[in-house]
Amino acid sequence: MTSYTDKGQKPERGRFLHFHSLTFWVGNAKQIIFVFSSALNPGNQEMGKHLVKHGDGVKDIAFEVEDCDSIVQKARERGAIVVKEPWIEEDKHGKVKFAIVQTYGDTTHTLLEKMDYKGLFLPGFEPPLFKDPMLRRLPSGKLNFIDHVVGNQPDQEMAPVAEWYQRHLLFHRFWSVDDKQLHTAFSALRSIVVANYEETIKMPINEPALGKKKSQIQEYVDYYGGAGVQHIALNTSDIITSITNLKERGMEFMSVPSTYYQQLRERLKSAKIKVKENIDKLEELKILVDFDEKGYLLQIFTKPVQDRPTVFLEVIQRYNHQGFGAGNFKSLFEAIEVDQDARGNLTFLTPNGESDVM
Template identity: 85%
Template sequence: QIVFVLSSALNPGNEEMGEHLVKHGDGVKDIAFEVEDCDFIVQKAKERGAVVVKEPWVEEDKFGKVKFAVIQTYGDTTHTLIEKLNYKGLFLPGYHPPLFKDPLLPKLPSAKLSFIDHVVGNQPDLQMVPVADWYQKNLLFHRFWSVDDKQLHTEFSALRSIVVTNYEETIKMPINEPALGKKKSQIQEYVDYYGGAGVQHIALNTSDIISAITNLKQRGMQFMDVPSSYYQILRERLKTAKIKVKENIDKLAELKILVDFDEKGYLLQIFTKPVQDRPTVFLEVIQRHNHQGFGAGNFKSLFEAIEMDQDARGNLTVLEPNGET
């Protein structure tokens, strides 16, 4: 299930929302987790030093009750914990079906997106490990995957990443930080424009990425470009690979879909352009075939594509030895 809750101030003078918009622009304020025992999680998180923004409370309507709590994570981002107490409503108490149904929406092709695969958080330099540790200590997550700047780099820039996940491995949270390179990393660009740590992108899982991207493009979604040389190199790499990609490579090239693989499986992924004015939050569409990675093999081509956009904005600037532009 994929639910985006879009919020705006109803009246002037909403300080919390106003300050957030001035500092960050449009972005992700909260990542909600549905939980089985809200009180237990909040109590354990408090004992371990987490900041509880709002203690557990209950809301109800004719469909039942839901318990909520809010805890602080990286930057100004929060996690709302949601425990449904036999709630049977459409979404949450207080929400209703839309009063107006857009007559154009039924005419658009289906997006074919199934669930949120992962949510990526960008951190300032040297903040990745403390944030990953926060999830392990306060929410009892564990490390699932990690790469360093020796693996993830281009000619100009680099990053480090740690992925943390819950016990059942149903929630995955990659945590990125920039690494010093010749020019400003796209992670640093994000931090500069967002005004600190925040959600870089949300990955949406599909079981049919070719149909999904074909339809999303028809609906007007814009995606990152990928150099044609990527697919020439991909074909050569696949000749000696132990796995076989079922999808037609020509079709993947036409749609600019990236492929990453190991000896056991592969994944297909594509990234949108930023979804608002600032070069901050974007979306990913991903399809997995027995592959639980996050596209490390695509890093170079993806970063080079993002660097082309970054250069067009005038932000792919040369760094001095001390890291200043």
């Protein structure tokens, strides 16, 4: 596992502020920070082809920026594909400037610059005409902001994608880990995390590594039809209440065996940090813990939230720890492999990397 301290040259103009929102293209839309878009009228071939190929999934990851024009100009000069040149939308609440650039697979990034915009979300968005009174009775999810967004790539495409962010958006390498560190008895992966200069936006880029059986990263690529967003991590300041409430609302999460917590208790006996939360409660909720000598994080992952085993969500709480749970990856992947095996996709690999059902 490698952490990087070199942020590169600080951009003179054009600053990335934070994640703004993610737009899903889905067969049926009703929800938001997530925007769910579905075709209203017949004949929407662009969205139709995307859904046939990928199923429901993330089409766009939006960043709020300063000086949208400057960022687009620099990205274009460095060879980025500008899907849509900067344009302005406005309503009675003010103006917002947008631009769209192409990233991995069929995924895009919308760059948006709020020009003193004071509205609810973005121009054209209005409060719902009907608010279900039952929603007020549901417990709060206590989710605060997008912590990171993970993109899965086919084998050998991780490094070129990471380099794309470095070259075109002036992001830098923040963290990385290889398959010697991230593996189970059956599968493995590699990951590079890139971030903007201020490190308010973090984008892990994963690829499968050859193991005895098909990696869950490869399963994603197969089902999604190429590169795409695998999971979205949502930050909370109270993960115990958050997960308690989300489970009460019906969210399904991955589970790990009790042996994980037996080993965790042993590891924490000699650790330099102390976990504030009650370990018995973390075990009850199946929340994972990763730590180093400076701090720790708490995390848990949902089961796939689409029909295909593609996109899922993570809930994460950080205590002076900016990693991504590398110490938990083995336990997480083993839990995913149980579901993967139930789908019939935890197949043995032949020497050329192809699946062989046994």
